[in-house]
Amino acid sequence: MSALAAAIEGLALLGPGLPDWASAHAVLSGAQPYVHAPTAVPVPGLLPPNERRRSGLAVKIALAVGAAALAQTARDASRIDTVFASSSADGDTCHAICEQLAGSERLISPTRFHNSVHNAPSGYWSIATRCMAPSTSLCAYDASFGAGLIEACALLHARGAPVLLVAYDAPYPEPLLAKRPVRDAFGVALLLAPQAGAGARARLELTLAEGAPDTLADAGLEALRRAVPTARSLPLLRLLARGASAAAVIEYLGGPHLAVRVAPCA
Amino acid sequence: MRPLQLSSFTLTTCLGRGREATLGALQRRASGLARRAFETAALDTCLGEVEGVDEVRLPPALAAWDCRNNRLAELGLAQDGFADAVRAAAARCSAARVGVFLGTSTSGILQTELAYRRRDGASGALPADFDYARTHNTYSVTGYVRARLALAGPAWTVSTACSSSGKVFGAAARMIDAGLIDAAVVGGVDSLCLTTLYGFNSLELLAREPCRPWDRARSGLSIGEAAAFALLEPLPAAPAPGAVALLGVGESSDAHHMSAPHPEGLGARLAMQAALGAAALRPADIGYINLHGTATPSNDAAEDRAVTEVFGTRTPCSSTKGATGHTLGAAGAVEAAIAALALRHGFIPAGVNTVEPDPALRADYVLEGREAPLKHVLSNSFGFGGTNCSLVLGRA
Numbered sequence: 105m106s107a108l109a110a111a112i113e114g115l116a117l118l119g120p121g122l123p124d125w126a127s128a129h130a131v132l133s134g135a136q137p138y139v140h141a142p143t144a145v146p147v148p149g150l151l152p153p154n155e156r157r158r159s160g161l162a163v164k165i166a167l168a169v170g171a172a173a174l175a176q177t178a179r180d181a182s183r184i185d186t187v188f189a190s191s192s193a194d195g196d197t198c199h200a201i202c203e204q205l206a207g208s209e210r211l212i213s214p215t216r217f218h219n220s221v222h223n224a225p226s227g228y229w230s231i232a233t234r235c236m237a238p239s240t241s242l243c244a245y246d247a248s249f250g251a252g253l254i255e256a257c258a259l260l261h262a263r264g265a266p267v268l269l270v271a272y273d274a275p276y277p278e279p280l281l282a283k284r285p286v287r288d289a290f291g292v293a294l295l296l297a298p299q300a301g302a303g304a305r306a307r308l309e310l311t312l313a314e315g316a317p318d319t320l321a322d323a324g325l326e327a328l329r330r331a332v333p334t335a336r337s338l339p340l341l342r343l344l345a346r347g348a349s350a351a352a353v354i355e356y357l358g359g360p361h362l363a364v365r366v367a368p369c370a
Numbered sequence: 371m372r373p374l375q376l377s378s379f380t381l382t383t384c385l386g387r388g389r390e391a392t393l394g395a396l397q398r399r400a401s402g403l404a405r406r407a408f409e410t411a412a413l414d415t416c417l418g419e420v421e422g423v424d425e426v427r428l429p430p431a432l433a434a435w436d437c438r439n440n441r442l443a444e445l446g447l448a449q450d451g452f453a454d455a456v457r458a459a460a461a462r463c464s465a466a467r468v469g470v471f472l473g474t475s476t477s478g479i480l481q482t483e484l485a486y487r488r489r490d491g492a493s494g495a496l497p498a499d500f501d502y503a504r505t506h507n508t509y510s511v512t513g514y515v516r517a518r519l520a521l522a523g524p525a526w527t528v529s530t531a532c533s534s535s536g537k538v539f540g541a542a543a544r545m546i547d548a549g550l551i552d553a554a555v556v557g558g559v560d561s562l563c564l565t566t567l568y569g570f571n572s573l574e575l576l577a578r579e580p581c582r583p584w585d586r587a588r589s590g591l592s593i594g595e596a597a598a599f600a601l602l603e604p605l606p607a608a609p610a611p612g613a614v615a616l617l618g619v620g621e622s623s624d625a626h627h628m629s630a631p632h633p634e635g636l637g638a639r640l641a642m643q644a645a646l647g648a649a650a651l652r653p654a655d656i657g658y659i660n661l662h663g664t665a666t667p668s669n670d671a672a673e674d675r676a677v678t679e680v681f682g683t684r685t686p687c688s689s690t691k692g693a694t695g696h697t698l699g700a701a702g703a704v705e706a707a708i709a710a711l712a713l714r715h716g717f718i719p720a721g722v723n724t725v726e727p728d729p730a731l732r733a734d735y736v737l738e739g740r741e742a743p744l745k746h747v748l749s750n751s752f753g754f755g756g757t758n759c760s761l762v763l764g765r766a
Contacts, residue, residue, distance in 0.1 A: 106549035182625075192507065193529075198482075205564045206486035217569035218629040218754050221475065222508055222529035227755025230623035236640055238621035239757065240537055243508035244526040251526035258544040262371075279495050280482070283502040312466075312524060312550060359522060360466065 107311045108257035111304040111369070113179070113266070114295030115344060116172035118165060119143055119335065120288040120328065124172070131325070132338070132345035138324045143289040150232035158215050159228055160194035162274035165291040166225035167232065170270045173293035177303050181233035184295075185259055185267045186226060188241040189252025191286065191333040193222040195276035202280075225270065249292070249336045250356030253364075256296055257310050266297045271334045290334040292341070304369040306344055313363035317355035329355075340364050371543055371648045373605040373615040375766060377553075378455035380446060381598035381707040383694040384418035388449035393711050396719045397739060401693045403580035403592050403723075409480075411567050415576040418594025418695025419562060420445070432517055437478035437505035439561040440514045446559065446597025447518060455601055456519050456555055463552040470525040471541045472512045473534025473558035475699035475753075477527070478505035480563035511559045515599075523551050529699065531753030532662075533621075534558060535598070536702025539761055540619035542602050557599035558700035566593060566698060573629060575666050581696070583663035583689035583721055584670055584735045586728040591664045594695020598703035600710075609766035614710040617746070617762045618651070620644030624756025631669055631752060635676025638662075641758035642680050642748065649762040651746060653681045656762070658718045658742065659733075660705045660749040663689020664696050673750065674731040681733075688721035688736040702751035702759060709747040709763045718742045 115125055121141040122128040130136040148156060148167040159167075166188060174181050192198070197220045204212055218224070223241035230239055238259075244251035249271045256269035272291040276284055300307050318339040320326040329338045339352040343366040354362040380388055384402025385395035395402070403416045426441035447453045460468050485500040504510055512527045524545065528537045535558025542554035570576050570593060577590035605615050622644065624637035631638070646653060659681070662673055670689075677687060690708050697704050712719060720739035727735045746764040 108548055108550075191509075198479075201565055201569075202479075202482055202486040205483050205568060206489075210564070210568050212565075212568050212572045214569075214572045214629070217565075217572055220565065220569070221531045221754050223531055223753070223755040223757060224628070226530065226623070226757065227628050230625040230756060231627070234625050236623050236625050236637055238540075238644075239530075239623050240528060240541070240621070241530050241755075241757075242526045243529055245503060245507050245509040245513065248509075248526075251524070254524055254550070255526070255541060255544075258541075258548045258550070261548045262544045279489060280502065283496055283500060284507075357525065360524060 107309045108261055110257055110260050110296040110308045111300035112294055112306045112308055113297050113303045114173035114176040116169040116293045118169050119290040129345045132342040138322050140324055145289055160197050160219050161289060162194035162272060163225045163228045165272045165274060165289050166270045167229060169291035169293035170229060170268060173295045177295055179266055182235045183237060185237045185265060186239040187252050187256040187267060187269045188226045189248045189271040190243060191245055191248045191273050193220060194274050199277050199280055246333045247357045248333045250354055250362050260296050260298055264298050269294045273332055273334045286332055288332050290332045292334055292337050300369050306369055307367045309365040311363045312360040313353055314359055315353060317361050318352045371618060372547060373617050374543055374602045375605045375609060376614045376710055377601040377603050378452050379600040379707050379710055380450035380452040381704050382420060382446040382449055383596040383704055384420055384594055385693055393715060399720050399722050401580055401722050403695050408562050411564060413567055413571055414578050416580045416592045418592060420595055434501055435504040435514045437481040439478040439511055439559055442561045442595060442597045443511050443515055443559045446599060452599055453519060459553045459601060460521060465520060465522040467523055467552040468521045469523040469542060469545050469551040469554040470512055470516045470521055471538040471554055471556050472515060473528045473538050473699045473702060474511050474560050475529060475531050475534060476560060476563050476565055477508045477510050479565055481505035483564045530757040531755060532698050532701055533751040533753040533757045533759040534699040536751035536759035536761055537621060539616055540621055543619060553603045555599060556602055558703035559597040560697055560699040561595045580723050581665035581692055582723045583665040583692055584727050584731055585724045586726050588665040588667060590666050592695040594697045596697035596700040596704045598700055598707045605766055612714050613766035614713050615764055615766040617764045618645040618649030620648060620760040622758045626756050629754050631672040633672055635672040637756055637758045638673055638676035638752060639680055641760040645760035645762045655746050656685055656748045657744040658712055658747045659685055659687040660709050661687050661689040662750040662752045663691055674733050678732045683732045684734055686718050686736045687733045688719055690719055692721055692723035705749045706761055709749045713744050713747055713763060713765050716741055716743050
């Protein structure tokens, strides 16, 4: 089985009780206990004010973590390929459209309609960063983070250029929430590069693997990992927080899963 | 990129089921668009509805996946021996080495639209029989096809609006090139639903009459539905007679607007140039371009500008959306299959419904289908969010 390799240059996270990578680092390395709190989604500074108002939660989370990962590097956002991965399109937008369609008027706002597409965060990102490079938007239900990570590494392998992976979940409101109980907004971004240059934090190797995925000892973190598709990334993020050479199995499709190996850069 | 063979391919649209029905319809300039009702939609427009989707039954073991989109996928898989070809490939290289990458824009959202009419009067809850994961979710169609074909390799849905099932060819090519899989099922499935009908209506992009791409009187698009699939494998040293290969994929972003194309077609131009570059071909090598050609005034104008800047004004072009309607997330795979038919059977399909090409558009728009010994064909798919994808296919 071939392994795909990448260097991690940037890393950002936004989740419930995990407002940024610094606090996530403290929790995942065991220095701080995990305490659940609602995800605090910042106003996306990348967007002009009228777009900020019109964009949904999915766009806000994706742009926040994408921009934070990029800010850790000297890379020019306008030249970077992107992979967006999410277990669904924007939950609030979908609910609003379904409610209107169930009524007698069926008047959908044009803005709401174009915000309903799965690739809305990719579109807003490319506009905000003036990036004309390739961008894709994926979904694999609970396995969406794994799908995004494989595609990002495969794209890096094919094009030999940096790739920004942005994985996120924007929960549905009721009544869909009861059918799809992803209760917390979550975003993770990784800026991957082909070579481990001066700015690299760690090297990553990825293969498809059978066998059981890693779980987390902390009950709160493990509950989060299981409940939120993007939080399936937590075992990988824990390796990066600990900063040692180590391996983990990330939950993907139930077969195959993803074996990841991480080694810190000097 | 390393060329891949389309070991098998199939398409089911309003023109008919499978390759032969489609080929016949294209050669006699038929259109499957008709003024008809869909569900409770009350809109003055024509649709490209696939006949018989409601009558399709999923295998009992997969009944939980039942929705219009997966019924359409089931119907599509049953044509042209496609499912058997995939099973044979899985037997050769193991089910874990066959990936599944499908494009859709709305998957089975119709199921949720219908469930929202059956909410509990007191609590507002959705009905107990509604299965979000296996119907509405964007991954549902890929999960269904993977289960139906008993595949166990990597899989995901690409959902980039109307470029979705063009981009799956790129995903599959990268995965095969990286050595993670030996073969891939790619394709697109999108089915009629109220979200897209009323959504495009809100943008005032629906034509009243069957859509007329490139026409001076074009007034918008006609929505269709389709399932199209291809089995991709590395090109053998001695390809079978008539074999068609994927030679290049080009992707780009407009970085301009969420629902309007770049007015100069800049993103589209980058995608076409990247596809040519990946195939190591020059513009003059392309014998026919299957346009995105949605028939909205601004889309066709932007694409015409992009095409003529890359190819000049003498490469034959047409949009087959006058025949099939705009099948949205399935359009990329439908039009890749039409490109493969054009290569295999040596013909350029006519752009149907178009009466008088817009004199402001300069590309060589083909109004009468004709025989042509094609070697290389390019197919365009563009979408909301400014996403662009071009494919180059050729005779192997």
